[in-house]
Structure formats: structure tokens, C-alpha cells
Amino acid sequence: MRVVAGIDCGSGFTKAVLVAQNGSPTSSILGKGRAKSGINMEEAAQSALQSALENAGLGRSQVDYVATTGFGRYGVGFRDIQVTEITSGARGAHYLFPGSRCVLDIGGQSTRAMTMSESGKVRTFKTNDKCAAGSGMFIARAAKYLEISIEDVGTLSLQATNPQPISSVCAVLAESEIINHVSAGVSVENILRGIHDSLADRALAMLKRVGMEGEVTFIGGVALQAGIVKALQEKLGAKVNVPPDCDYVCALGAALLGHKRLALKENSASIQEVS
Amino acid sequence: MRVAAGVDVGSTQTKAVVMAENGGRSILARALVDTGANVRKAAENAFLTACRNAEIPPTEVGFVVGTGYGRYNISFGNAQLTEISCHARGAHFVCPSTRTVIDMGGQDAKAISVGSDGQVLDFVMNDKCAAGTGRFLANAADVMGIGLEEVGPLSLRATRAIKIATVCTVFVESDILSYLAQGKKAEDILGGVHLAIAKRTLSLARRVPIEPDVTMTGGVARNVGMVRALEEVLGSKMQVSPDAHFMGAIGAAVFALEKMDQSFESSMWRPEHASGSGH
Numbered sequence: 001m002r003v004v005a006g007i008d009c010g011s012g013f014t015k016a017v018l019v020a021q022n023g024s025p026t027s028s029i030l031g032k033g034r035a036k037s038g039i040n041m042e043e044a045a046q047s048a049l050q051s052a053l054e055n056a057g058l059g060r061s062q063v064d065y066v067a068t069t070g071f072g073r074y075g076v077g078f079r080d081i082q083v084t085e086i087t088s089g090a091r092g093a094h095y096l097f098p099g100s101r102c103v104l105d106i107g108g109q110s111t112r113a114m115t116m117s118e119s120g121k122v123r124t125f126k127t128n129d130k131c132a133a134g135s136g137m138f139i140a141r142a143a144k145y146l147e148i149s150i151e152d153v154g155t156l157s158l159q160a161t162n163p164q165p166i167s168s169v170c171a172v173l174a175e176s177e178i179i180n181h182v183s184a185g186v187s188v189e190n191i192l193r194g195i196h197d198s199l200a201d202r203a204l205a206m207l208k209r210v211g212m213e214g215e216v217t218f219i220g221g222v223a224l225q226a227g228i229v230k231a232l233q234e235k236l237g238a239k240v241n242v243p244p245d246c247d248y249v250c251a252l253g254a255a256l257l258g259h260k261r262l263a264l265k266e267n268s269a270s271i272q273e274v275s
Numbered sequence: 276m277r278v279a280a281g282v283d284v285g286s287t288q289t290k291a292v293v294m295a296e297n298g299g300r301s302i303l304a305r306a307l308v309d310t311g312a313n314v315r316k317a318a319e320n321a322f323l324t325a326c327r328n329a330e331i332p333p334t335e336v337g338f339v340v341g342t343g344y345g346r347y348n349i350s351f352g353n354a355q356l357t358e359i360s361c362h363a364r365g366a367h368f369v370c371p372s373t374r375t376v377i378d379m380g381g382q383d384a385k386a387i388s389v390g391s392d393g394q395v396l397d398f399v400m401n402d403k404c405a406a407g408t409g410r411f412l413a414n415a416a417d418v419m420g421i422g423l424e425e426v427g428p429l430s431l432r433a434t435r436a437i438k439i440a441t442v443c444t445v446f447v448e449s450d451i452l453s454y455l456a457q458g459k460k461a462e463d464i465l466g467g468v469h470l471a472i473a474k475r476t477l478s479l480a481r482r483v484p485i486e487p488d489v490t491m492t493g494g495v496a497r498n499v500g501m502v503r504a505l506e507e508v509l510g511s512k513m514q515v516s517p518d519a520h521f522m523g524a525i526g527a528a529v530f531a532l533e534k535m536d537q538s539f540e541s542s543m544w545r546p547e548h549a550s551g552s553g554h
Contacts, residue, residue: 011449039452039453039456040456109445109446109449130441130443131404131441131442131443131445131446132443132444132445132446133404135445137445141445169403169404170403170404170405170444171444171445172405172410172411172414172444172445173382173402173403173404173405173410176286176382176410179312182312183312183313
């Protein structure tokens with residue numbers, strides 16, 4: 001049995017997933033863990049991995065290979081390989097929902113949409129590389145101003161009765177719009193649903209640009225918020241797949257890709273031994 | 276002597292100017308207050324403070340023009356005009372050779388092409404993104420743990436300005452943190468940040484296009500680092516008046532004096548008009 005750790009070094013959190021493969025292509029997820037990302041990516045990766053190891057009941061020496069992904073993937077010195085979060089997100093989503101051909105990934109500072117082939121290979125993608133519009137930061141700043149915890153945002157948003165639109169694209173300027181809503185007496189629920197609607201609009205525009213078709217799988221930390229999932233489904237007019245551990249999908253994908261790479265490496269090594 | 280006032284209700288600060296016409300036009304007093312959540316109250320405060328500074332009873336102010344994003348919340352205003360017209364007019368009043376205004380305020384950045392009489396010929400505006408606004412700089416100052424007024428002077432001391440690829444306020448925030456963690460100097464980081472914003476603002480402004488003289492207005496004009504970065508990218512000097520922050524309110528006050536003339540004239544004509552219709 002080979003154990004590979006996939007570590008996704010995101011802007012907000014670092015997530016680690018341990019995946020085992022036993023010769024056959026069937027993989028099993030052994031454990032997961034996360035840590036807050038900070039200035040030191042290596043430290044965050046270590047502690048996320050440690051918590052995944054504890055979750056799985058394994059020791060560090062039992063990990064055969066480490067694959068990193070996410071914006072801080074180069075900051076982890078103990079990695080064996082790194083993959084982009086576009087590749088890893090598609091791979092992870094494909095593993096969980098083999099019928100899905102389109103992935104939406106909204107994280108702390110990023111929004112990505114990609115389409116993929118039947119085997120989970122990325123065909124087209126778009127990302128918000130220029131600015132934080134449409135990313136989780138938009139929600140995080142609003143939650144901070146409204147003095148509510150980020151975990152409560154999703155459920156509060158579901159209770160909205162009269163959502164107030166937020167027109168701003170910019171996560172920073174949206175704050176002023178929110179201030180105006182608050183001083184006009186708009187309820188927190190209606191403001192939050194307005195934010196989710198605004199984010200869903202942006203996500204939908206990105207999905208269209210990437211050439212969305214078939215089932216959409218929604219991953220990333222923001223997919224944890226029920227309000228945005230509802231807003232997206234309403235605008236899309238269809239259900240979207242949201243895996244229970246939607247924030248670990250890139251880490252999972254990295255681990256799966258790590259396995260593939262490890263098997264290739266071991267194969268070529270054994271060929272060399274034979275020759 | 277006839278007195279009028281202009282009140283510029285900006286997103287962050289509200290400015291009021293009291294102006295007199297007595298042969299020529301002159302600024303009697305200014306006032307500056309934080310806008311806060313109660314826009315109406317801020318406008319009132321700024322106006323009354325300016326009147327007090329001018330030692331003129333508010334009842335003697337013949338006409339008030341409101342401008343800025345909160346202009347329709349001014350309960351005592353006689354007329355409202357866009358901040359674009361007012362900045363152009365204010366810049367023309369302070370510096371008649373102005374042909375381009377670059378206005379960087381609390382939440383938006385604009386470039387205005389100005390005619391020889393202070394009229395607006397064309398403008399471009401960025402209100403979708405906080406880059407180049409006071410909010411951007413306030414955020415950068417926050418992240419670095421320094422005061423907003425220190426950001427500009429500190430950036431002037433940069434010896435090796437860091438190249439900053441993004442101008443998104445949120446992304447720059449994490450960029451600054453990682454540069455600080457790498458041990459880069461605060462002044463070099465800020466030098467890079469100011470330069471990136473100057474480039475972006477001028478690429479927006481070039482759409483009007485830019486003709487000399489260029490006058491900078493808005494609260495960000497008080498940031499010496501931004502002024503220098505803009506001049507560096509522009510390749511020429513700008514007019515930066517100590518009243519740059521008040522330019523919208525000054526323009527509004529000039530318009531108020533003119534409108535006062537018109538309403539005075541129309542009130543003179545009214546009886547004549549009435550007798551005419553009586554025949």
C-alpha cells in the first residue's frame with residue numbers, strides 16, 4: 001500500500017488529505033486535516049499534514065509521497081511534486097463526481113471555472129487573476145463588518161426574505177454598499193443573500209465564458225455556504241454537485257495525481273533495474 | 276457682498292466652502308468632516324462649520340449647491356450638480372490653465388477633460404474597483420500598521436521600489452504581508468504600490484486624453500507619494516493646490532454664485548412676465 005499526501009496551500013487555509021492505493025486504481029481516503037495559512041507556507045503545510053495524520057492514525061514515516069497544490073505550493077520544501085489548483089481541482093471533482101464535466105471553485109482569494117474531459121483532464125479554464133471580485137474575500141470582509149462568524153453566513157443568507165442587491169464588483173467597495181444597507185435598516189439576512197446573489201452572478205458569467213455544459217460541481221471553501229449554493233442553483237436552473245468536504249477537493253486531487261506520478265516513477269525505476 | 280456655498284458629500288469626507296462675490300470671487304472659509312453613516316448630518320455639519328469659520332450667519336448664504344455621491348441627501352441644498360462638473364469648475368477657478376483634472380477620492384478615481392471656460396469636455400471614471408482610491412491607500416496603511424498620512428512620505432524614501440503586478444486592494448494586502456515577511460523595506464514596498472496605482476490611474480486617464488495643464492484634485496492629492504508617482508509616470512508636473520481636497524466644493528460654490536445670479540434675475544423678471552400675461 002502506498003500513501004500519498006495531497007496538500008492544498010490556499011490563501012486562507014491549508015488543507016491536507018491522505019490517500020491510499022493498493023496496486024489497483026481504487027483509492028481510499030484515509031484522513032484529512034487543515035491549518036490556517038500564514039506567511040510561512042511550510043509551517044502551515046506541516047501542521048495541516050500533522051492533523052491529517054492524526055485523523056488517519058498514521059505516522060509521518062508512512063507517507064510515501066507529497067504532492068502540493070494551491071497558490072503556496074512552491075513554498076513547501078518537503079514536497080515531491082506540485083500541481084496547479086486547476087489540475088488538482090478538476091481531478092478531485094472528477095473522482096467524486098465522474099459524470100461532471102464542469103467545475104466551479106471559489107476559494108478565499110480566487111474564483112476558477114474549468115471544463116474537463118471524461119477522464120478528468122482540464123480542457124478550458126478561467127480564473128480571476130486580476131482581482132478578488134467574486135472570491136471568498138468578498139464574503140469574509142462583509143462578515144467581518146457585520147460582526148458575524150463566517151460559518152453562520154450560509155444559513156443566515158437562507159433566511160432572507162427580501163435580498164438587497166450588492167452591485168459592487170470590488171470586495172473593498174462593496175463594504176461601503178453594505179454600510180449603506182445597514183444604515184438604511186436592511187436586515188443582515190437580506191444583505192448576506194444579496195452578497196451571495198452577486199457572487200453567483202459573477203460565477204455564472206465565468207462558467208459561461210469557459211463553455212459550461214452538463215453537471216456542474218461546486219468546490220472550494222465558499223461552497224460550504226448553503227446560501228450561495230441556493231443562489232447559484234436558482235440562477236442556473238439546475239442542481240449543482242457539492243461534495244461534503246468541498247474545501248478538500250484540490251488536496252484530494254493533488255493526492256490522486258501524486259499517486260499517478262509515484263506509480264510512474266516506481267515503474268520506470270523497476271524497468272531500469274530490469275535492464 | 277453676495278455669499279453662496281458649495282457642499283461636496285464624498286464617500287469618506289464631506290467638504291463645504293463658503294464663497295463671496297464682491298467684485299471678484301473669493302473663498303471665505305472651508306470645512307471638512309467625516310461623512311460616516313449619516314450623510315444628511317455630515318452635510319449639515321460641514322455647512323454650519325464653514326459658515327462659522329467665515330463668520331457669516333447661515334441665513335445670509337443665498338444659494339447652496341450640493342455635489343458628490345451624497346448630494347441628494349443635502350436637505351438645505353438649492354441645487355445639485357455632479358462632482359464631475361464641480362471638480363472641473365473648481366480646478367478652473369483655482370488654476371484657469373487646467374485642461375485635465377485627475378481626481379482621486381475616497382472611493383473613485385476620475386479623469387476629466389476641461390475646456391477653457393471650465394466646462395466638462397469628456398470624462399472617464401472608475402467606480403468598480405478601489406485601485407487608485409483613498410480606500411486602497413487606507414487599506415495598505417492598515418496592513419503595514421502605519422497611519423494613512425505616513426504612507427506617502429514613506430514611499431518617497433524608496434530606493435529600490437518593488438514591482439507590484441496587481442492593483443487589487445485585497446491582493447495587494449497579501450502581497451504586502453509576504454514582502455514584509457521576506458524582510459523587504461516598508462518604503463520600497465510602498466514605493467512599488469504607489470507606482471503601480473499611478474500607472475493604472477494614468478492608463479485610465481489617457482482615454483480622455485491628457486492635455487496640459489493637469490490639475491490633481493480629491494483627498495488623495497494630499498499624498499505626496501502619489502503625486503510624485505503620477506508625475507513620474509506622466510513625465511510632467513501637475514498643479515496640486517493646497518485646496519485640492521476642496522476642489523469639488525469650490526466648484527459647487529462657484530456654480531452657486533452663478534445660479535444665484537440667475538434666480539435673482541428671474542425673480543426680477545417675474546412681475547414683468549406676470550403683467551405681460553395679464554394683457
